[in-house]
Amino acid sequence: MAVYYQSENTFSLSQEEEIRRGNWVRSVIEESGFDCGEVTYIFCSDEDLLEINQRYLKHDTYTDIITFDYGQGRLISGDIFISTDRVIENAEKFKVHFEHELARVMIHGVLHLLGMDDHTDEDKQNMRTEEDRHIKILID
Numbered sequence: 001m002a003v004y005y006q007s008e009n010t011f012s013l014s015q016e017e018e019i020r021r022g023n024w025v026r027s028v029i030e031e032s033g034f035d036c037g038e039v040t041y042i043f044c045s046d047e048d049l050l051e052i053n054q055r056y057l058k059h060d061t062y063t064d065i066i067t068f069d070y071g072q073g074r075l076i077s078g079d080i081f082i083s084t085d086r087v088i089e090n091a092e093k094f095k096v097h098f099e100h101e102l103a104r105v106m107i108h109g110v111l112h113l114l115g116m117d118d119h120t121d122e123d124k125q126n127m128r129t130e131e132d133r134h135i136k137i138l139i140d
Helices: 015-031 046-057 084-094 098-113 121-139
Strands: 002-007 035-044 065-069 075-083
Touching: 002 015, 015 035, 015 098, 015 121, 035 098, 046 065, 046 075, 046 084, 065 098, 075 084, 075 098, 084 098, 098 121
Parallel strands: 002 035, 035 075
Antiparallel strands: 065 075
């Protein structure tokens, strides 16, 4: 189906970049043996995402991403909220380009929709390995 983008702040991707990243997201989903339903990226501020974190997850912490999974069976669908404030901060902290960090967070949400977790150290390492593999396809 489709990958959509919505901005709750001033951030936006160019139309060309929306198409390129949408194709990338669909290919990751299909490569994993699933079908792409509707995946929506919502770009927002730190404060917006904190409010969502508090309201829906009962966590009183800032985060870069929250994923809501609406998939059924083999059909992957969900809303992926991304704090562009946090992505900017993390890019500076980890000394990577904003586009690279944004790709990491975007694919992180997709990996959650595909069933990956990041609760244990082993889960986190597996998630990071998959993020790196997929980022390489988009960025290189």
